[in-house]
Amino acid sequence: MGLTRDGYRIAVVDADGGPAGPVEAYRRCAVERPVARLVELARRAPHGLAVVVDSGNGILDSSLTAAGVAVLRADPPLLADGRVTAEALAELGASRPESLVALGDGGWTMSGREEGIRAAEEASAAVGRRLGAQGRLLHGGEGAAPLVALTFDDGPHPEHTPRILDVLRRHEAPAAFFCIGLHALAYPGVVRRIAAEGHTLGNHTWSHAYLPDLGPIELRRQLSFTAEAIAAAGGGPLPWLRPPYGGRSPELLERVAESGLTTVLWDVETNDWARPGPEVVAERVLRQVRPGSIVLMHDGGGDRSRTVAALPAVITGLRERGYRLVALEELAAGRARTSAR
Template identity: 90%
Template sequence: MGLTRDGYRIAVADADGRPAGPVEAYRHCAVERPVARLVELARLAPDGFAVVVDSGNGILDSSLTAAGVAVLRADPPILADGRVTAESLAELGASRLELLVMLGGGGWTMSGREEEIRTAEEASAPVERRLAAQGRLLRGGEGTAPVVALTFDDGPHPEHTPRILEVLRRHDAPAAFFCIGLHALAYSGVVRRIADEGHTLGNHTWSHAYLPDLGPIELHRQLSFTAEAIAAAAGGGPVPWLRPPYGGRSPELLERVAESGLTTVLWDVETNDWARPGPEVVAERVLRRVRPGSIVLMHDGGGDRSQTAAALPAVITGLRDRGYRLVALEQLAAGRAEARRSTAGAPTSH
């Protein structure tokens, strides 16, 4: 299963690595159509069937495993930098099966790499602090003002994003939507509505890629293609905010992102709404974990997000009842910048 600038490509190889039919292209669509086709191919395969993805293709596996399709992940170093094609991934499934990682149902795309990811994040801490001091990175929970930013990842979605937008409209609440480029391409009208209703649009990569795996060429493609799709849908304008999928980061990645002019946005309140624990649980997690300056992570795409939409009224009213003001990312960043200036200008005691 590979990606192009227009969408998805499916290439099927037999056990000897030979093509088993023509490559199929799915243009200007989200995951539903290619997933349905892969499920169909799995049913038609008498001798077994598996889908090979790489860590740059992180929005397919959960839907496929939920449908009972085996999914294998190809990791560096067996992948070269540059765009991984459907044909090359299919060939890997036939020729280097022992090097691929089986993804289980209920898990996540980066399963088995938790320690590596944790180590990279710990190594990133000094760079994070420096970039935050420069206004090139936003972390949640910093500051003393009772403000909170709501953020939504993995959309847009034609059903769940409009439901969330309607709740935000009724409660006059701002939010930021970090869009996957392929979804922005497929549902440009929803992107335009987000912009028209005054919310912030951010970059969540072209295909939900784990960015530390990518070299400079593929990183640029993931970010630039997404920015162009969002800008085209929203009527132009810059897209200065980046939410790295999974929060994946390394010192080198953070430096490259900052050099590209983007501001990385992390979070401190994780709802795990993607696991669908129930609207009451989602709301309770936000209200229990929130603190001044929090950035709340929720999702409007990538799966069934009806529980997120159902939880949102209680999240908004609960935060306001506790004295918090909901602000856009721009306001949160401006407040942090003002606090830095005030600190820098404060007299030093002797």
Template identity: 70%
Template sequence: MGVTREGYRIVGPDAVEVLEHCGVERPVARLVELAARTPDGLTVVVDSANGVLDGPLGAAGIPVLRADPPVPVDGGAPAEVLAELGRSRPGALTALPAGGWTMSGREEEIAAADRASAPVERRLVREGRMLAGGAGAGPLVALTFDDGPDPEFTPRVLDVLHRHDAPAAFFCIGLNALAHPGVVRRIADAGQTLGNHTWSHAYLPDLGPVGLARQLDRTRDVLADACGDDRPIRWLRPPYGGRSPELLRAVDALGLTTALWDVDAKDWSRPGPDVIAERVLGQVRPGSVILMHDAGGDRSQTVAALPAVITGLRARGYRIVGLDALLAVT
């Protein structure tokens, strides 16, 4: 299973299928259908540039294998390459646990890369090219939402923000923006910030310069097309917060400002609206960047928790501002 400039590519034992300009629900539904018709079951092979696929596939009960570097071609491995690996070398692939995440098994490697990035991060923060959160910028905080746009949950999040007159940033996955341009336009028309969250939720340190450019440029172009103008997309959030010194320098050279976070609602785990709100309010501090999600699964609990998050922050004396405003005072 691979991603392309127009959508998703399924390479099976008997046929190749291309599904274009659609949300992830359509390829997942198609794979569920194929699995039901396959006597011995179906296993899907992805790589670390295909982070939109493994969660929904796992939730649908379809086993997922991940191909690791140096397998991915710069920007993501073609579906044909992944299918051949699944047939010929399944033992060389990593089985993703149900309910796990795309990078399962690589936690130590990722943590080491994050630690090595610290000197570059400090420089970028000083130069106003990175926002890490929690920098003590007075009683100011920023709300951010990842993985959209989603045709159901993003508009509901926007409705809550409008009722409470609260700004936020939406870090969009290019494939989702391609499938739902009207939702992107609504984010922009509401005066909210649009950010780049890569084309396919890729772990960016695995990619070279060509792959990085493809992931970021395609997403930038789709967001601009959806808005009907060439407004600059200044902000990047690397999926999983994945970074390396080389990646951060490359992103800076592209003129993008990296937004990390220091408050993680972990709303993707769906612990209940009250728990989501308590997590945010329990972690927040001056200058915090709060991470939530408006897509990637059922986000009804996030929508339900958001009013309590906003009113709770304000009751504690915090003012909710946009990323640009927060960066200006850090």
């Protein structure tokens, strides 16, 4: 399964590495269509089928594994600058399956690489502090005033994002939406509504890539393709970047800052991607919140109905505790004033 500038490509090979059919292209669509096709192919395959992805394509595996399809991940030593074609990934699955990582249902795209990811994050601490002091990186929970920013990742989604926007409008609450470029390309009308209702739009990469794996060329593509798709939908400039998984390295943080973007992390983790009950999502927010918190939730990437159901209790509960919900811009401005004192 590979990516292009405007969508997805599916290439299927047999056990000998030969093509088992024509390459299929899925343009300007969300992930549901290619996922449905892969599930169909897996059910038809007499000897089974495995889908090969890489860490630059982090929005497919959970839907596929939930449907019972085997998913294998190809890691950087097998790739070049993070750029791979559907044909190359399929060939790897046939020729070197033992070198690929099997992803399980309920896991995550980077399973098996946790130690290296933690090491990269720890190595990024000094650079992160410096960029934070310069206003080029926002952590959560570093403020003095009782301000909180709500953020949503992985959209836009044609059903869940509008429902979240409805809740925000009823409660007169601002939020930030970090969009995946492929989803913005598929649903420009939802992007327009986010912007029209005064919410912040941010860059969440083209395909939910683990950015430290990418070289400078592919990093630029991930960011610029997304910015162009959102701008084409009427979203305006995107000064904010949320790296998928919070993935970072010293080199990545420097490159992002040099590109003019501000990296936005978080301190309140709801884990709503695992689809807990709405009361669990709300409880996690209210238990972890502190002045200056940035709350991470999701409006895309799966069934987000529980997040939608939890949102009224999240907003009401925060306000009852004396917190004011603000846009990222106001949160960042407050940090800058505090740092200048």
